[in-house]
Amino acid sequence: MDLSAINPILFVAGFLIAATPLIFAAIGELVVEKSGSLNLGVEGMMIVGAICGFATAVETGSPLLGFAAAAVGGALLSLLFAFLTQVALANQVASGLALTLFGLGLSALLGQSYVGIKPPRLGDINWGPLADIPVIGPILFTHDIILYLGLVLVIAVWAMLKYSRMGLVLRAVGESHDAAHALGYKVKRIRTAAIMFGGACAGIGGAYISLIRVPQWTEGMTAGVGWIALALVVFASWKPARLLLGAYLFGGITQLQLNLQGAGVAIPVEYLAMSPYVITIVVLVILSRDKSAAPASLGRTFHASS
Amino acid sequence: MSLATPLLAVVATMVFGGALFAVLGKDPVQAIATIFWEPLFGEFAFFYRPQLLIKGAPLVLIAIGLSLGFKAGIWNIGAEGQYIMGALFGAGVGLAFYPMESAFIFPLMVLAGAFGGWLWAMIPAILKVKFGTNEILVSLMLVYVAEQFLASMSLGLLKNPEGFGFPGSRNLQQYASAHNAELITGTGMHWGIVAALVAVIFAYVLLARHQLGFAIRVTGEAPRAARFSGVNPTRLVLFCLGMSGVLAGLAGMFEVSGPAGQVTIDFNVGYGFTAIIVAFLGRLHPVGILLAGLLMALTYIGGDIAQSQLGLPAAAIQVFQGMLLFFLLALDVLTNYRLRFGAGEVV
Numbered sequence: 001m002d003l004s005a006i007n008p009i010l011f012v013a014g015f016l017i018a019a020t021p022l023i024f025a026a027i028g029e030l031v032v033e034k035s036g037s038l039n040l041g042v043e044g045m046m047i048v049g050a051i052c053g054f055a056t057a058v059e060t061g062s063p064l065l066g067f068a069a070a071a072v073g074g075a076l077l078s079l080l081f082a083f084l085t086q087v088a089l090a091n092q093v094a095s096g097l098a099l100t101l102f103g104l105g106l107s108a109l110l111g112q113s114y115v116g117i118k119p120p121r122l123g124d125i126n127w128g129p130l131a132d133i134p135v136i137g138p139i140l141f142t143h144d145i146i147l148y149l150g151l152v153l154v155i156a157v158w159a160m161l162k163y164s165r166m167g168l169v170l171r172a173v174g175e176s177h178d179a180a181h182a183l184g185y186k187v188k189r190i191r192t193a194a195i196m197f198g199g200a201c202a203g204i205g206g207a208y209i210s211l212i213r214v215p216q217w218t219e220g221m222t223a224g225v226g227w228i229a230l231a232l233v234v235f236a237s238w239k240p241a242r243l244l245l246g247a248y249l250f251g252g253i254t255q256l257q258l259n260l261q262g263a264g265v266a267i268p269v270e271y272l273a274m275s276p277y278v279i280t281i282v283v284l285v286i287l288s289r290d291k292s293a294a295p296a297s298l299g300r301t302f303h304a305s306s
Numbered sequence: 307m308s309l310a311t312p313l314l315a316v317v318a319t320m321v322f323g324g325a326l327f328a329v330l331g332k333d334p335v336q337a338i339a340t341i342f343w344e345p346l347f348g349e350f351a352f353f354y355r356p357q358l359l360i361k362g363a364p365l366v367l368i369a370i371g372l373s374l375g376f377k378a379g380i381w382n383i384g385a386e387g388q389y390i391m392g393a394l395f396g397a398g399v400g401l402a403f404y405p406m407e408s409a410f411i412f413p414l415m416v417l418a419g420a421f422g423g424w425l426w427a428m429i430p431a432i433l434k435v436k437f438g439t440n441e442i443l444v445s446l447m448l449v450y451v452a453e454q455f456l457a458s459m460s461l462g463l464l465k466n467p468e469g470f471g472f473p474g475s476r477n478l479q480q481y482a483s484a485h486n487a488e489l490i491t492g493t494g495m496h497w498g499i500v501a502a503l504v505a506v507i508f509a510y511v512l513l514a515r516h517q518l519g520f521a522i523r524v525t526g527e528a529p530r531a532a533r534f535s536g537v538n539p540t541r542l543v544l545f546c547l548g549m550s551g552v553l554a555g556l557a558g559m560f561e562v563s564g565p566a567g568q569v570t571i572d573f574n575v576g577y578g579f580t581a582i583i584v585a586f587l588g589r590l591h592p593v594g595i596l597l598a599g600l601l602m603a604l605t606y607i608g609g610d611i612a613q614s615q616l617g618l619p620a621a622a623i624q625v626f627q628g629m630l631l632f633f634l635l636a637l638d639v640l641t642n643y644r645l646r647f648g649a650g651e652v653v
Contacts, residue, residue, distance in 0.1 A: 040442065080632065089643065090635040093381055093442070097582055098631040105624030112619055219621075224450050231443045270458035277447040281429075284444060285437050303643075 011259060012139045016147065017213055019251025021046070021205040021222075023150040025229035026236070026243050027157050028201025033233055034161065035194035036174035036297035040096025041081050042202050043226025044103025049074040049203025050210040051107040054119055054217045057207075063122035067146060067207050074203020075196045077103055082192040089301050104220060114217045122146070122212060146208055151244075153201070158240035170194065174295035177302040187302050202226065224277065231280045237293035246283075253279055311641050312587055312594070315633035316601070322633075323626045332616050340615060341608030341623075354607050356494025360565050361606050364389070364557035366502040366599035368581035370509045371550030373590040377513075378525040380546045384430065384445025385554040386578025387452035388423040392555025393562035394459055395422025397569050400484035401464060401476060411483040415559060416497075423555015424548050426452065431547035435540045441547065453574070460569045475569040478562065486564030498560030502599075505553055509592040518545065554578060583631045602627065 025042050032039050052073030057066025077099065084095040125148070127141040161167035170190060173180045177187045209225065210217050228250060236243035257272040265272070320342075324334030345354035368385045375382050382388075396419030403411050430444040464475040478484045489495045513519035521542055525532040533539070557577065566573060584602050588594030609623030 084632070084635050088636045088639040090638055094586060094631075095635055097383060098628065098635055101579060101583065102625065102628030102632060105621055105626075105628045108621030109619060109625050112621065224447070227443060227446050231440075231447070234440065234443070268458055268462070270454040270461075274451045274454040277450045281433070281439075281444050281447050285433055285439050 009135060009138050011255060013142060014259075015248065015251040015255035016139070016143065017251075018254045019247040020147050020150050021208045021213065021225055022229050022232060022247040022250055023154060023244065024205030024208065025202045025226055026232040026247060027150075027154050027240065028198035028205075029229055030233050030236070030238060030240065030243060031157060031161075031170070031201075032194050032198035033298055034174045034238060034295055035170050035191045036177055036295055036300065036302070037085060037191050037195055038092045038096065038299040039078065039081050039099070039195060039198055040093060040230065041078070041099025041103065041226075042198075042229050043222055043224065044100035045074040045077050045199045045202035046103075046206035046209070046222045046226045046229075047107040047220065048077050048103045048110075049206030050222060051111040051114070051206075051217060052203065053207025054210040055110065055114055057119045057211055058114060058117055061120050063120055063211055064145075066119070066211055067204055070203040070207030071200040072203070074199040074201070074206065076199070077106075078195050078199025078202070079192075081199075082195040085301070086188045086192055086195075089303055092299050092301070100226070108219045111217050111219065115219075117216065119211050119215050119217075121215075144212060146204070146212070154240050154244050161240070171295070174297055177297045177300070181302070181304055187304070191302075202229075205229070228276065228280050231284055235283055235287055237287070238295065239293070249283075250276060250280070311637045312589060312598070312634060314640075315587070315630060315637050318633040318637070319626065319630040322629055326622065326625065326629075327618065330618065330622060332612075332618055337612055337616055337618060340612045340618075341605055341626075344611050345604055345607045348611075354611075356492065357607050358600060358603050359494040359499050360496070360603075362599045362603035363496075363499040363502040364561055364577045365581050365584045365602055366596055367498065367505055367557040367560075368550070368554045368578055369584035369588065369595045369599060370502075370505045370592060371553035372581055373585040373588070373592070373595055374509065374512075374522055375546035375550055376526075376585055377590050378522040378542055378546055379529070380543055381442045382427060382430070382445050382547050382550045383442055383582060384426070384447075384449045384578070385550060385581055386574055386576065387445070387449035388426045388551045388554035389558035389561075389578045390449075390452040390456050390574050391426040391558070392419040392423035393558030393566075393573060394456060394464070394569065395419055395425075395555070396559030397475060397478065397484075397562045398459075398464060400478055400481065400563060403483070404476060404481060407483045409483070412486070412563075415484060415563060416556065419555045419559020420552045421555070423551040423553070423558065425551070426555070427547045427551020428544075431544050434547075435543050441543075445547075449578070456569070456573060457571050460571050460573070464569050466568075473571055477567045479564075479567040484563055486560050496560065496564045498557065498564060501556055501560065502596075506592045506596050513592065522546065554581075580627060583627055586631060586634055 025046055029042055049070035053066040053070030056069035057063045081095055081099050084090040085092050122144045124142050124144055131141040161171065169185055173185060173187050173190050181187050206222055209222060232243060232246045235246045254276050257275050261269050261272050320338055324338050327337040328334045345358065372382055372385060396415045399418040400411060400415045426448060429448060430441040433439040433444055434441045460475060461473050466474060466476045486496050521537040524535060525537055525542060562569060580602060584595060584598045588598035605623060605627060612618040613620055
């Protein structure tokens with residue numbers, strides 16, 4: 001065992017990257033849940049985003065186009081969920097599960113001819129002299145644009161929910177769909193828009209795994225990140241700032257166990273690999289006592305009666 | 307209508323699945339026929355029909371357990387993990403006795419398998435009743451933990467000492483006392499299938515005739531009414547999750563000691579997740595689940611045939627199964643609501 005093999009600067013830079021897929025998927029799901037829908041299909045949308053982004057990036061040679069395609073792919077898949085829950089009024093838990101099962105199959109089908117290919121690389125943003133600052137430079141200023149976009153997105157969602165009219169309406173729909181409906185807001189339309197936003201975010205998060213973090217395509221490569229993102233929303237009590245904190249915590253754990261595997265710690269690889277999931281459970285237990293922050297209409301079907 | 311929607315969903319899936327196969331450059335009619343007709347009535351049906359029972363049994367066993375919880379709004383989606391733990395506990399007990407031969411070994415393995423699944427399901431159950439933790443997320447996380455545990459066991463503790471260093475345990479098929487052998491030669495009938503049939507009858511009686519079954523149904527349909535009628539939610543969560551864990555564990559144990567034969571890294575093939583589709587396709591009714599399990603087994607076998615004969619990718623069958631659940635959920639609106647066209651938007 002050689003812990004000195006772990007470079008702390010690379011480690012911190014690495015966990016910012018590991019946290020980014022979680023940030024995207026979780027901030028999208030946060031908006032969905034704020035609107036009162038519970039979409040358990042995050043894992044499915046992520047993996048579809050991962051392959052859509054990967055395939056597009058390989059075919060066009062442009063990683064940015066890949067991310068755009070991933071967003072579209074995730075949003076299209078989430079539209080299925082929106083149809084099931086908003087139009088066909090199906091059970092949200094079952095519909096979300098269906099989305100995940102279907103997404104895993106669909107991505108495997110789409111990705112058959114992309115196994116073992118290297119995607120085009122998305123270059124890091126050139127921050128000029130900032131990147132040369134010791135310690136802080138390599139940690140903060142050697143990343144690609146998507147990573148920064150994730151941070152901007154979290155701030156934007158926070159501001160939107162807190163200060164904008166749109167955020168107020170969204171929260172109203174999530175807290176009491178009957179009251180929002182009585183005020184004349186189109187509950188279903190607002191929820192559908194939120195669900196599609198969540199799908200697009202999950203898609204980008206998935207593509208971040210296949211295009212930047214790994215970067216290659218393998219079946220089922222999201223490996224539960226979508227589910228951890230769902231747990232993260234609960235962890236964050238539906239607050240964007242705490243969500244960011246949680247994503248870095250989980251990103252850190254993921255990166256740490258990978259580094260420990262590499263350093264040859266005496267703990268078997270399998271037990272290190274299960275640690276992020278175990279810690280997710282532990283965190284859920286600690287935080288699940290307080291349910292008060294959850295949107296009051298979360299998971300309830302809305303049907304306007306005449 | 308509640309009988310018609312699953313059938314409608316199957317038909318819709320065939321149509322859209324056929325379209326999908328056409329997009330993949332396969333003859334849709336031939337592909338559908340290969341999946342649904344070939345295993346039952348084709349030239350090699352004598353080989354495939356027993357497979358139907360072998361693949362259907364774990365699906366039905368797991369789905370029966372899941373359906374009890376789903377009915378009451380208790381969502382165990384980690385059956386895959388409980389299935390793995392059942393197999394590990396069952397195989398572990400069997401391998402511990404190797405090479406002793408005794409009639410007690412197999413029953414002990416059955417108990418151990420049930421215990422393993424129960425234990426794994428008790429984690430989300432106890433966390434839910436003690437701390438109010440979401441059982442969906444916990445049970446799902448435990449699938450990944452169980453998968454890692456399986457890898458660790460098949461590379462470590464349970465590895466075959468005479469296996470020339472290859473991962474995987476001893477083959478239980480070659481250990482008479484632990485082998486879940488065919489009961490009637492050529493039918494595929496093994497103890498797991500017997501257990502699945504017993505589970506169907508048990509669940510039917512429970513739901514139709516027993517107080518606990520009533521508690522499950524009333525909790526799912528009207529939670530408030532359930533509380534007033536004196537249903538104990540804690541007991542219900544422990545029972546529903548525990549029962550689905552036991553049945554998933556049994557399914558894993560019968561699989562590892564029979565058709566699979568050994569503990570390997572890729573022992574689990576997703577029965578725990580497909581069983582969710584089976585439970586819904588069977589409308590959470592025991593008899594419906596039995597039929598749905600057989601149908602889903604058919605798509606597995608037919609999918610394998612289509613893969614070897616037509617070159618249909620394995621993932622296409624997964625998409626096909628996912629589609630089925632979509633159509634089922636979408637068509638449920640016909641059972642739950644009466645559609646009125648042209649009534650316009652509610653103001």
